[in-house]
């Protein structure tokens with residue numbers, strides 16, 4: 792697997808994931824990822840992307856319910 796930016800070698804490691812949304816901010820410290828040894832760019836594999844999307848979905852559900860004061 793090669794880096795899309797610099798064609799450097801990608802190695803397995805962990806990388807942080809952070810997202811700012813309206814109403815919440817999500818930071819995951821250590822997500823398994825492919826990290827470029829040359830430029831530091833990182834990519835998440837599909838299972839990790841799925842997990843992150845699942846977490847975001849649950850967060851959005853939760854924050855929606857939380858703000859539902861009716």
Ligand SMILES: [Zn+2]
Pocket residue numbers: 794795796797798799827828829830831832
């Ligand atoms: Zn790179």
